[in-house]
Amino acid sequence: MKSTRLPPQLDAAREEIEQIARDYGLDFFPIIYEVLDYRTLYETAAFGGFPTRYPHWRFGMEFDQLLKGHVWAGSTIYEMVINTNPSYAYLLEGNEDVTQKMVMAHVTGHVDFFKHNMWFAHTNRKMLDTMANHATRIQRIIDRIGYDVVEEFIDTCLSLENLIDYHSPYIRRPEAQSYKPLVDEEEPELVEEGLPVEREYMREFINPPEYLEEQRRKQAAERERQRRFPENPQKDVLLFLMNYAPLERWQHTVLEIIRDEAYYFAPQGMTKILNEGWASYWHSTIMTQKVASAAEIVSFADLHSGVVATGGGRLNPYKLGLELLRDVEDRWNKGKFGKEYDECEDIREKKNWDKGLGLGRQKIFELRKLYNDVTFIDEFLTPEFVIENKLFTFRYNRDTDLYEIASREFKEIKEKLLFRLTNFGQPFIYVEDGNYNNRGELYLRHRHEGVDLKMDYARDTMRNLHKIWTRPVHLETIIDEKKRLLSFDGSDFTERRID
Amino acid sequence: MKRVDRDLGRFRQIVRGKIKKDLRKYMSHGEMIGRQGKRFVSIPVPQIDIPQFRYGAKQSGGVGQGDGDVGDPIGQGDGQQGQGQAGAEPGAHTLEVDVSLEELAAILGEELQLPNIQPKGKKNIVSEKDKYSGIRRTGPNSLRHFKRTYREALRRQISSGDYDVHNPIVVPIRDDMRYRSWKETLLPESNAVIIYMMDVSGSMGTEQKELVRITAFWIETWLRSQYKEIDIRYIVHDAAAKEVDQETFYHIREGGGTKISSAYKLCNRLIDERYPADEWNVYPFHFSDGDNWGGGDTRECIELLKKDLLPKVNLFCYGQVRSLYGSGRFAHDLEEYLGGDDRIVISEIAERDDIYDTIKDFLGKGK
Numbered sequence: 001m002k003s004t005r006l007p008p009q010l011d012a013a014r015e016e017i018e019q020i021a022r023d024y025g026l027d028f029f030p031i032i033y034e035v036l037d038y039r040t041l042y043e044t045a046a047f048g049g050f051p052t053r054y055p056h057w058r059f060g061m062e063f064d065q066l067l068k069g070h071v072w073a074g075s076t077i078y079e080m081v082i083n084t085n086p087s088y089a090y091l092l093e094g095n096e097d098v099t100q101k102m103v104m105a106h107v108t109g110h111v112d113f114f115k116h117n118m119w120f121a122h123t124n125r126k127m128l129d130t131m132a133n134h135a136t137r138i139q140r141i142i143d144r145i146g147y148d149v150v151e152e153f154i155d156t157c158l159s160l161e162n163l164i165d166y167h168s169p170y171i172r173r174p175e176a177q178s179y180k181p182l183v184d185e186e187e188p189e190l191v192e193e194g195l196p197v198e199r200e201y202m203r204e205f206i207n208p209p210e211y212l213e214e215q216r217r218k219q220a221a222e223r224e225r226q227r228r229f230p231e232n233p234q235k236d237v238l239l240f241l242m243n244y245a246p247l248e249r250w251q252h253t254v255l256e257i258i259r260d261e262a263y264y265f266a267p268q269g270m271t272k273i274l275n276e277g278w279a280s281y282w283h284s285t286i287m288t289q290k291v292a293s294a295a296e297i298v299s300f301a302d303l304h305s306g307v308v309a310t311g312g313g314r315l316n317p318y319k320l321g322l323e324l325l326r327d328v329e330d331r332w333n334k335g336k337f338g339k340e341y342d343e344c345e346d347i348r349e350k351k352n353w354d355k356g357l358g359l360g361r362q363k364i365f366e367l368r369k370l371y372n373d374v375t376f377i378d379e380f381l382t383p384e385f386v387i388e389n390k391l392f393t394f395r396y397n398r399d400t401d402l403y404e405i406a407s408r409e410f411k412e413i414k415e416k417l418l419f420r421l422t423n424f425g426q427p428f429i430y431v432e433d434g435n436y437n438n439r440g441e442l443y444l445r446h447r448h449e450g451v452d453l454k455m456d457y458a459r460d461t462m463r464n465l466h467k468i469w470t471r472p473v474h475l476e477t478i479i480d481e482k483k484r485l486l487s488f489d490g491s492d493f494t495e496r497r498i499d
Numbered sequence: 500m501k502r503v504d505r506d507l508g509r510f511r512q513i514v515r516g517k518i519k520k521d522l523r524k525y526m527s528h529g530e531m532i533g534r535q536g537k538r539f540v541s542i543p544v545p546q547i548d549i550p551q552f553r554y555g556a557k558q559s560g561g562v563g564q565g566d567g568d569v570g571d572p573i574g575q576g577d578g579q580q581g582q583g584q585a586g587a588e589p590g591a592h593t594l595e596v597d598v599s600l601e602e603l604a605a606i607l608g609e610e611l612q613l614p615n616i617q618p619k620g621k622k623n624i625v626s627e628k629d630k631y632s633g634i635r636r637t638g639p640n641s642l643r644h645f646k647r648t649y650r651e652a653l654r655r656q657i658s659s660g661d662y663d664v665h666n667p668i669v670v671p672i673r674d675d676m677r678y679r680s681w682k683e684t685l686l687p688e689s690n691a692v693i694i695y696m697m698d699v700s701g702s703m704g705t706e707q708k709e710l711v712r713i714t715a716f717w718i719e720t721w722l723r724s725q726y727k728e729i730d731i732r733y734i735v736h737d738a739a740a741k742e743v744d745q746e747t748f749y750h751i752r753e754g755g756g757t758k759i760s761s762a763y764k765l766c767n768r769l770i771d772e773r774y775p776a777d778e779w780n781v782y783p784f785h786f787s788d789g790d791n792w793g794g795g796d797t798r799e800c801i802e803l804l805k806k807d808l809l810p811k812v813n814l815f816c817y818g819q820v821r822s823l824y825g826s827g828r829f830a831h832d833l834e835e836y837l838g839g840d841d842r843i844v845i846s847e848i849a850e851r852d853d854i855y856d857t858i859k860d861f862l863g864k865g866k
Contacts, residue, residue, distance in 0.1 A: 043503040051502070057513055058549065060506030068597065151509075158549045310564045319564070394573055395560035402572040406560060417562045427552050451554045460550035 004034040006091075013101050013291070020290045021108045025365065026282065028111035029125075030086035033104070037093045041077060042066040044090055048265070049082040050131045054138035054257070055147075056154055078307075079103040083114040083268065085125035098296040102303055105286040109279035112368070117275070119267040119372050122169040127264055134257045141250045153251055157258040159464040162426045163237035164259060166266050233430035233445065238262070240431045245468050255468075269424050270372045277321015278368050280307060284322070315391075323389055328367065328380050329360035373421045381417070383410040391417075419449065427453055432476070442469045446477035453477055462488045514596050515606055517544045522610045526717060526858065527851035539597040547596070604724030607717065611858060614865030616725045616780075616813075629681040638678025647677035691722060691780035691813075692730040694769060696762040698787030699753045700737040707820040710848050711786045712749055714818060717858045718784065726780065732769060736762035738792070742769070759791050759829065760799040767807045776811035783812055784861075789819045789827035797829065801836045809842045814866045818857055821849040842866070 006014060014033065021028070036044065046063035047053045069075040078099065081089040089107040091100050114120050124130055142150045194207030234240050238259040242252060268275070284304055292300045308319040331337055335355030344350050367376065386408075393416045395406040407413070419425070428447040436443035442465065446453060458475065465473045465488075472489040476498065485498045501507075518525060525542065563573060598606075607613065634647055652671035656662040662669075697703070697711055723729055733748035734740055740761040743751065766783050774781055791797050808815060819830040830845050837843050846860040847853070 039501065043501055046503055046506075055505055055509070057506055057510040059503060060508065060510030061547070063503045063507055064510060064596075155549060159551055162551050162553075315562055315564050389564060390566060391562060391564050392567070392569075393560060394563050397572075400572065403560070403574040405563070405567050405569050405571045405573060407569060413562055416560065420561055425554070427554055429552050446552070454553050454555040457550040458552055461552050464550070 004036060006033050006035060010035075010097065010100055010104075013097070014104055017101065017104050017108060017286060017291060020286055021105070021112070021282065024282070024285070025361075026108060026112040027115060028087070028108055029084075029115055031081075031107060031111055032086050032088050033091055033107075034088065035091045035093050038070060038076075039067070041080070041090055041092050042070065045077055045080055049080050049088070049090075050128060052132040052135045054135045054154075055142065056151065058158070078303075079107055081107045081110050082127070083120060083123055083125070084128050085115075087111045087114065088128065096299060098292065098299045099303055101291055101296075102283050102287055102300060105291065106279045106283035108286075109282035110275060112282075113271070113275050113278050116369050117267075117271060117372075118370055119170075119270055123264055123267055124260075130260070130264075134261065137253060138257065141253065145250055150250075150254065153254055154258070156464045156467050157238075157255050159461050160238060160241070160468075161258055161262045162424070163235075163429055164239075164262050164266070165235040166270060166423065168236055169263065229434050230431055233432050235428070235430050237429060237431055237444070240434065241468055244434055246470055247468070251468075266424075267372075270374075273317045273321040273324075273373045273421075274367065274371055274376045275321070276318045277323075277325045278364075280318050280322040281325050281364070320389070324376070324380060324385065325364050325367070327382070327385050329364050331360075332363035333358055333360035335359075374418060377414065377417055377421060381414050386410050386413055419451075427451075429475075436474060439471070441472040441474060443474045444476065446475060448478040452479055455479070458486070459488070459493060462486070462493075466490055511602075513547065514544055514598070515602070517547065518542060518598065518603075519606050519610050522606065523852070523855045526855045527713070539599055540603055541595050541597050544596050600720055601724055604720050607721055607858075608724070611855075611863070613721065613859075613862050616722075616865055629683055631679045631681045633680040633682060634677050635680040636674075636677065638680065642679045644677045644679050648675055651675035651677060689726060689780055690728045690730070690778075691726040691782060692732065692774045693719065693722060694732045694734065694766050694781070694783040695748065696734040696736065696740075696766060696783065696785040697748065698737070698757055698759070698762075698790075699735045699751050700757045700790070701752075701754045702757075702788050702790055702822050703820070704822060707788060707822050708749055710820050710851065710854065711818070713851070714786075714848065714854050714857055715784070717854065718782075718861065721858070721862050722782065730774070734762050734765055734769075736765075740765040756792055757787070757790050758796050759785075759787065760796050760803060763800055763803045763808060767803065767811075770808075770811050781812040782814055782816070783808065784816045784818065786818045786820060787829060788822035789829040791829050797832050800829075801832070804833075804837060804843065809837075809840060812842060814861075814864060815843045816861045817843065817845045818861070819845070819847045821847070 005011075010033075014031075018028075018031075042063055044051060045066055046059045053059060066077070076092065078092065078095070079089065081087055087107075087110075089104075089111075091103055095103075114123075138150065138154075194212050197203045197206050230240065238255065241247070242255050242259070247255065287300050287304075288297070308316060308322060310316045310319055333356075334353055335341070335357040336350075336353050341350070341353060344353070367380075371379075391413050392408050393406045393412050394403050396402075397404050428449070430445050430447065431442065432445045433443035434440070444465075458477070462473050462475060472487060474488075475486045477484055477486065479495075483498050485496055487494045487496075565573075567573065608615075631642075634644060648671050649669060652669050652675040653662070655672075655675060656669060695715060697708075719729070719731070731745070733743050733745055735743050735748060735751055735753070736757070736759065737753045737755045738758045738761065742765065762785065770776065770779075770781055791800070804815065817830065817833055819827060821827065827847075830847060833843065833845050838845075841864065844861050844864065846857040848857050
């Protein structure tokens, strides 16, 4: 087999880049680079950056499309890096040295981000081994049960893969960890009589009837709540299924593996803009200030402009992240924040505002530690930035079958952007009741945020849920502004209005 | 082998299964031909995507970046207007996959249970690649077969008693040496020619020609998988016949009457001049709406077929499309006079759904 190690001149460049990065204050896991031919690179990319995954056709499909994109459309993956310790990064064989240097600087930024961003704090840094273990476990199940059955079950699980609670690694939610719903051993005493009353004429004052009534109602509601299961709506649908669905042992294993992997990849989705922005910030800083030679700078500029290119109205996370980070750096360097700045109404004064604070670097290091895309956009997107970067919202026009620019208003843009980022741009689905109608039926609720579900997908997903739950499945959602309950009993769908 | 080949293979298998399942539908679709590249066809395959709860795209829109005023269009929707049909049917999600023409032919063959064709005619011998399949005692060192050599040496040493279990050194001598050897495999190859004839008289409309075009696409897909080289010739006729190119063949519109014998004569001449039957596999396909000038011409056609054409061809296929004006008489006449001859196939294509069966009729004979 061909060596995939860095050639000596690039290894020297790696050392140089890493030293410069350290001098800038970046702190990263050791990085192991592998130089791969494009086919192997795409293969690895199809596997999500990991060399070993369980067998599934979706990886083949991904590979097929990547390869076609490369062959027909000339698109290229320059870099790929996985969040493990040590981190593995892949370079495309045959790229120019200046490309490889830029990629290494970029990768260094990512690995620093993986190590320090709090949203990655709970990720499994030994995922390389874990993925390989998952592959082995599933392969064993396949050997025992048969390929077709297992593949079908994996398809079913993948269809539910996004129904996890992206925040659960960071907060303790009681029912998420326990197997049984929490119910106190002893029933609390019922408030029937109120406090003991010695003098009858005081009764009305010590135990006002309205108060007693209210307490009774509260208790009844509390009892009702405890009888429900799950006790509170649960967002981690996969965990709920693992705990309560009638699964065979192997199915349980498969579901657990899919869920594990979904949680592993989640932070990368939550920080796409910030992470890419951060990495781009550092590749451009390191390359232009230190590494690129006079002969390389034009090639670098060409590459860099390709990375941050926007076109066809598309939003490029590299570009948005980089520009917003630079904007924050600039504002904190000049002191363009705080009460005094916000309240200043003179546009020219605001524009030329410079207190010479020089806090920019410090601020963006803080961002890389504490923020994700939602909080990043929420806190730092400014009207000036939106104008400067020509952001807009678009919508679908049914009459013309075209997507059109809808608005250039700051408020709308920010709202839309946040909507796209919150919960990964995925709908919020909760398990409301695992014993609906007292017949063990599953009741899910879609928390409607103004956008309907894609109904054909939703129906097929409900079929898949039914396969796992084996009892009728219900979904409460809103279709065309009317509240609906969509039910699937294993053979037919019904839909009815609810209020 | 790449690790991903396992998954890629499975993916292709799934795609193939989906196409096979819906082959009848695909076969009646003309647009697939428009998506045809040199070696690939792009086919929309439903439900290969994994369904999840997600937002419908149209209400949500998104955020973009760039120039333009409010109201300026930035991209094309996916063409499904209105919300009423918001996917009441399961699995409206589709994916475009490229399928090679060989693959498509294989699917076609499997699904329609088409027999492989036994070519006739003189076989042109073409040599196939060398195959390393044997062993011999002499050869260059680069082809030395280590395992066999070692085994020979071991065998010799044991039989001559030179082998020492405690000091197992095996030294091959010249006689022990074994080398890989190759064989040249010679494969006969044969060539085929398709001659399309079509009635372009006034009674053949656009839809009729579309039927012909789709049918022709599938015929070619199959025959290409059976022969190494395929020549395709096109003849149009009304009262007179002429040879044209593909573009003209499908788009030309002539008026006037119909004299089928003119096309058969031209076809016959073409075969005689260019495609001698002992060297070529000849496949004439004739499409018309079945209207022919008076009885005299039909008789002449049958004579031509009997005497000249049928002895030279592998298979003569007549496809009769239904048109508003056509009487459809010609198919009956052929059936009556030549129905017993297994070198001729007669099939009626009334509508697109019939293409599936027509292809089966035409190609199901394995000739």
